[in-house]
Amino acid sequence: MAHISASVYTSHVPAIGAAMDLSKTREPYWQPLFAGYDFSRQWLKENRPDVILLVYNDHATAFSLDMIPTFALGTAAEYQVADEGWGPRPVPKVIGHPELASHIAQSVIQQDFDLTIINKMDVDHGLTVPLSLMCGEKDPVKDAWPCPVIPLAVNVVQYPVPSGQRCLNLGRAIRKAIESYDxxxxxxxxxxxxxxxxxxxxxxGLINKEWDNRFLDLLIENPVGLSEIPHIEYVREAGSEGIELVMWLIARGAMADVDCAKPLPKVLHRFYHVPASNTAVGHLILQNQA
Incomplete structure (x- = not known):
């Protein structure tokens, strides 16, 4: 059966992608941030998965105010890199895994989650920046991402947005779906x-270091309690775009210790950095323990 071995959490600041694309990663402003991903890149090389399910939010490229799905699962064979107004990022196209994605859709919908099924869409920096951070620079012609990627786009742009508890529960449903894949x-x-x-x-420009690090603590130690934080607290403490953090609860809810009598996941790497284009950057790698 398929299984989830680890979860990765990271910010997806668009300026990070621009810094990589313009070869600015060694400049004094950016170097400390990229150094925080050195461990992660080596770890991913040594622990290459067969598939990545990547939870992100679209930034008005695949979707607009005309159509706003709460949860949209990509089931396509491939995804082109979106033009967000200044041309597509010079990174490889994203190869999907239609078989596993379709199975997840079937299973999760049968668990009473109403997913939007996306058979064709372009993916923006919300998906490509995390891949770049974890995989390093890629030549769009010669290189490819290390494995297929299943995109899961979540609406955290236009209210109403899903609650932390709903996101955690979706992660639980995704874990069951993946573990039932033959x-x-x-x-x-x-x-x-x-x-x-x-x-x-x-x-x-608001940045709340104390709240961010408390979020990371709770994400590791008490994700169920963390899922009960209301939207207003995210907005008050982490800013209007801080609500994006509910997407981390989808990944956390898919880990083995949630609902199971298993130990907390092992923290392989934790990193926090300020600033990156007036934004706080957080990063975690959690590994399921046998």
């Missing part, structure tokens, strides 16, 4: 977005 696949699930930041208004 092929021996090693799957990683990645939660992306956040951490504290606000892009507009009187509080533009």
């Amino acid at each position: 092929e021996n696949l090693n799957v990683q699930i990645w939660g992306t977005g956040g951490m504290s930041h606000q892009l507009q208004g009187a509080r533009a």
